[in-house]
Amino acid sequence: MNTPETHPPVDLRGTTATVTARVEAAMRHDLTTALAGCDPLLGEIVHYALFNGGKRIRPLLTVLCSRCCGRDDAELYQLAAAFEYLHVATLVHDDVIDRAEQRRGTPTVVARHGLTAAILAGDWLHAHSMHLIGKLAGGRGLEIFCQATASMVNGEFAQLRLIGDITGTEQQYFEVIRQKTGNLIRSTCSIGALFAGADEARRTALATYGDRIGAAFQVVDDLLDFLGSAHRTGKTIGNDFIEGKLTLPLLHALERADDQDRHTLNQLLTGDRTRTEAYRQLVDLIGRYAGFDSAAQTARQLVAEAIQALAPFHASGQEGENVALLKQLAEYILARTK
Amino acid sequence: MNTPETHPPVDLRGTTATVTARVEAAMRHDLTTALAGCDPLLGEIVHYALFNGGKRIRPLLTVLCSRCCGRDDAELYQLAAAFEYLHVATLVHDDVIDRAEQRRGTPTVVARHGLTAAILAGDWLHAHSMHLIGKLAGGRGLEIFCQATASMVNGEFAQLRLIGDITGTEQQYFEVIRQKTGNLIRSTCSIGALFAGADEARRTALATYGDRIGAAFQVVDDLLDFLGSAHRTGKTIGNDFIEGKLTLPLLHALERADDQDRHTLNQLLTGDRTRTEAYRQLVDLIGRYAGFDSAAQTARQLVAEAIQALAPFHASGQEGENVALLKQLAEYILARTK
Numbered sequence: 001m002n003t004p005e006t007h008p009p010v011d012l013r014g015t016t017a018t019v020t021a022r023v024e025a026a027m028r029h030d031l032t033t034a035l036a037g038c039d040p041l042l043g044e045i046v047h048y049a050l051f052n053g054g055k056r057i058r059p060l061l062t063v064l065c066s067r068c069c070g071r072d073d074a075e076l077y078q079l080a081a082a083f084e085y086l087h088v089a090t091l092v093h094d095d096v097i098d099r100a101e102q103r104r105g106t107p108t109v110v111a112r113h114g115l116t117a118a119i120l121a122g123d124w125l126h127a128h129s130m131h132l133i134g135k136l137a138g139g140r141g142l143e144i145f146c147q148a149t150a151s152m153v154n155g156e157f158a159q160l161r162l163i164g165d166i167t168g169t170e171q172q173y174f175e176v177i178r179q180k181t182g183n184l185i186r187s188t189c190s191i192g193a194l195f196a197g198a199d200e201a202r203r204t205a206l207a208t209y210g211d212r213i214g215a216a217f218q219v220v221d222d223l224l225d226f227l228g229s230a231h232r233t234g235k236t237i238g239n240d241f242i243e244g245k246l247t248l249p250l251l252h253a254l255e256r257a258d259d260q261d262r263h264t265l266n267q268l269l270t271g272d273r274t275r276t277e278a279y280r281q282l283v284d285l286i287g288r289y290a291g292f293d294s295a296a297q298t299a300r301q302l303v304a305e306a307i308q309a310l311a312p313f314h315a316s317g318q319e320g321e322n323v324a325l326l327k328q329l330a331e332y333i334l335a336r337t338k
Numbered sequence: 339m340n341t342p343e344t345h346p347p348v349d350l351r352g353t354t355a356t357v358t359a360r361v362e363a364a365m366r367h368d369l370t371t372a373l374a375g376c377d378p379l380l381g382e383i384v385h386y387a388l389f390n391g392g393k394r395i396r397p398l399l400t401v402l403c404s405r406c407c408g409r410d411d412a413e414l415y416q417l418a419a420a421f422e423y424l425h426v427a428t429l430v431h432d433d434v435i436d437r438a439e440q441r442r443g444t445p446t447v448v449a450r451h452g453l454t455a456a457i458l459a460g461d462w463l464h465a466h467s468m469h470l471i472g473k474l475a476g477g478r479g480l481e482i483f484c485q486a487t488a489s490m491v492n493g494e495f496a497q498l499r500l501i502g503d504i505t506g507t508e509q510q511y512f513e514v515i516r517q518k519t520g521n522l523i524r525s526t527c528s529i530g531a532l533f534a535g536a537d538e539a540r541r542t543a544l545a546t547y548g549d550r551i552g553a554a555f556q557v558v559d560d561l562l563d564f565l566g567s568a569h570r571t572g573k574t575i576g577n578d579f580i581e582g583k584l585t586l587p588l589l590h591a592l593e594r595a596d597d598q599d600r601h602t603l604n605q606l607l608t609g610d611r612t613r614t615e616a617y618r619q620l621v622d623l624i625g626r627y628a629g630f631d632s633a634a635q636t637a638r639q640l641v642a643e644a645i646q647a648l649a650p651f652h653a654s655g656q657e658g659e660n661v662a663l664l665k666q667l668a669e670y671i672l673a674r675t676k
Contacts, residue, residue: 093461097453128484
């Protein structure tokens with residue numbers, strides 16, 4: 001049934017499982033060397049932090065983007081592992097900052113091993129990820145990667161600044177999420193393309209794809225924080241509200257609200273944010289101004305732009321198969337429920 | 339009076355001041371670009387952490403080692419700055435770990451801006467230093483640098499393991515200090531040489547020099563913690579004792595003590611280490627077994643080895659001047675009083 005112009009329906013779930021298994025094997029192999037002669041406790045913590053059922057989205061993106069551009073070899077999975085190392089390094093430090101007790105249902109590194117070990121293990125993962133990127137993706141790859149990590153830190157600062165500030169704009173919101181998570185996802189894609197020796201046009205196409213899915217992912221996260229709190233997780237108040245974060249549904253409502261409702265929203269955001277009643281009122285007001293629907297519409301638009309960015313790639317053969325997987329991955333973001 | 343074969347007596351203090359000024363100018367210039375578009379608070383913290391009167395020993399080593407090998411241009415001072423960035427990144431994280439309130443008589447970043455800002459600013463400096471090293475010293479330079487940073491973290495873990503453990507050996511002690519501080523000083527020297535395009539023999543010579551002065555520096559630090567506590571700082575108990583660290587004077591005493599004194603030392607180390615009387619007894623016992631003198635002898639030996647390592651370099655001309663400065667710097671470690 002197959003002709004060279006088409007390919008069988010791609011299987012995102014199956015591909016994800018295969019790629020994840022290869023990336024995890026590359027990680028274990030790499031860690032055996034990298035941790036040789038290191039203190040056993042450091043090794044234990046690094047393994048504990050890395051192998052806790054993470055979805056490995058970033059390595060999957062690196063692998064698919066490199067494959068789209070024609071390279072698929074053993075080194076690719078080492079490169080992909082480096083992105084997971086960095087991601088986990090930031091999670092370990094985030095948990096220190098948030099004093100988080102649990103992640104994915106198990107104790108966080110900071111809860112299990114204390115502040116010192118968590119900061120140091122995060123630093124080790126950070127250094128090791130850069131080492132691998134420099135080795136495998138060269139100076140240009142390292143430059144993109146370091147800009148993304150610096151941007152991530154900057155995004156955290158910018159977000160702290162926007163806490164509870166209802167004069168924040170949609171533009172500032174997108175700037176923060178691009179800095180915080182978007183640029184790293186973008187770099188994951190563009191370094192994958194660079195690694196495969198892709199030309200400028202393809203590197204830019206995949207960088208744009210990464211930028212749009214990174215933003216879409218965050219918008220969906222905002223929505224899930226509202227919806228998840230009510231329907232799924234049993235929590236009665238969304239975390240983002242408690243933390244005073246400006247999320248897209250809220251920003252959309254703030255933009256459209258009349259003076260009185262805007263005043264009410266302001267009071268809710270600057271008042272006691274742990275009251276269930278305050279949260280219920282906030283959700284009502286956002287709903288009244290179609291904040292949830294329009295945020296969902298924004299996410300759909302971003303995913304459409306991500307898919308549009310893939311136009312320079314062939315729709316057939318091996319390349320086409322990986323492009324089709326990237327499209328499915330983008331669409332999956334919209335269907336995400338947790 | 340000058341002939342090409344000799345050079346005037348070198349002026350370490352004057353050179354240090356000139357190099358420090360150039361490195362600090364390079365830092366300010368680089369930060370203007372690197373922090374452009376970043377959150378103002380991040381910029382403020384980075385400047386606060388970097389410009390607080392640090393001695394700039396690491397940048398000085400990079401500059402002198404590169405000059406010994408014939409390269410001295412504007413990029414060298416940027417490269418040197420990267421080592422200071424990393425050093426300060428680790429100080430900022432160390433102060434989080436130690437919950438330190440003061441550094442050089444001013445509030446630490448964590449005391450002034452809180453845990454979140456301190457962890458993030460440290461991460462930013464870490465990422466930025468690697469970016470610069472990768473850019474200026476290439477893949478091989480980055481590899482050496484990343485190994486040194488990974489080793490630093492590993493040394494911290496190894497040190498935690500040795501706390502209060504009187505079965506620790508001198509070999510373990512040197513392994514820990516090499517990991518914690520020595521390897522980074524070693525990398526500062528060898529990357530300086532690499533940057534200047536030095537051959538293998540010279541790179542190895544300068545790496546050995548860095549290794550020995552790094553170790554000597556730490557041994558002198560141990561001694562100053564004992565002597566400083568009594569004579570200078572007005573503190574009555576050394577920090578290392580309070581923290582249960584195995585220092586070289588103590589290790590020398592443990593090695594030579596008879597069974598009864600060894601038992602006493604063990605009791606002092608595992609008992610309440612905040613008692614002035616316990617500390618006084620410890621100092622007496624170390625003195626009885628000449629622990630301070632033999633640690634000082636070890637430091638002198640390490641400095642002699644550092645100077646010996648410089649043999650492959652010419653003693654005359656521009657090269658000789660910088661070699662002479664490296665020798666003075668090594669000797670200065672022995673004369674250090676704070």
